[in-house]
Amino acid sequence: MHSKEIPRPTGTLPIIAEHPAEARELLGTVRYGAEGGPPRWEHDRPVLPLHMTGAGDREVVESWPAMGPVRTGEHRGLLFAHDGAVLFAAGHIGPSRTCRDDAERAYRAAFELVEALEYPHVFRMWNTIAGITDRTAAGTEVYADFCAGRAQAFENAGRVDMAAATGIGALGGGASFYFLAHRSRTTVHLENPLQTPSSEYPARYGPRPPRFARATYLAPGRDGERGRVYVSGTASILDHRTVHSGEVAAQTQVTLANIAVLIGAENLTRHGIDERFGLEDLRAVKVYVKRREDLPVVAELCGESFGARTDIAYFVVDVCRRDLLVEIEGITS
Ligand SMILES: O=C(O)C1=C[C@@H](O)[C@H](O)C=C1
Ligand SMILES: CC(=O)C(=O)O
16 A cells, blocks of 8 residues: 655546535545446546446536545555545445455455554445346345445454445446545444344345444534534335335335434434434435436425435436335435
């Protein structure tokens, strides 16, 4: 693993992830666009291309600004950048149909990295997996295979903390992931009283359950940075069951209600957090819709629920269960 001081990049990309105005540089960029594959260097910064948009769809660029001088490097295929506060890292896991061992290797590298660079507080992870509900070469489901490899990496690393995450389909490019970790600001991983913790899902969903929290609260920073809730990809699931199979409006309403309870005063107080948020407080919202024809009804329901200032990006991709039609994530402002 190598690290080096690097000059300021020339030019910056549109930022959809809201960050303090004084941010001066970029840590990393994720391009939700028409191509997927391994991360690459652009202007000495890691850029991860994700195949998330179809013909005619607008690319969505998500950039994570730095708060100071940036160091970069590579570790077992992960490209990373960090500024002494936040670590951004991105990697290509591999082909979806054989992703179990690749997922274990990728997550092992991720845990090695956060330990070696001393950014122990992982607060948000994203996983995009082409053909997420397809069958692998061995006849298992791709997502279940990914979860098995990830769970093995958690177990081997002795990690019990699970951050907020998204595990969603992609239109190509195999499986990729990226994540954020903090050096000093502590995290509180939140569960939702309406949903079974994902790590306790019954075996009917796969031999090893997913590993993610419903959300992660990143505590306020010493520099006055507000506490934020990073909301995981959330779907129409109550306890561990999909509800309203085939009914996209009802699934969207349950999903929005799940998020409102998750970030509301009662649940945050239950987790020892003296804050409260509503749907109108969410920013950097991503809405994943399985069927393109459902976009209008989903967009109408989201438009009614989120604030006028909420930036919402829509993607037509598979959700991690065949009977789920919509999934939503966001970050409190
Ligand atoms: O497996 C995940 O990390 C995950 C899957 C979905 O339930 C949702 O996107 C949240 C996280
Ligand atoms: C499947 C899904 O979205 C969840 O486990 O929350």
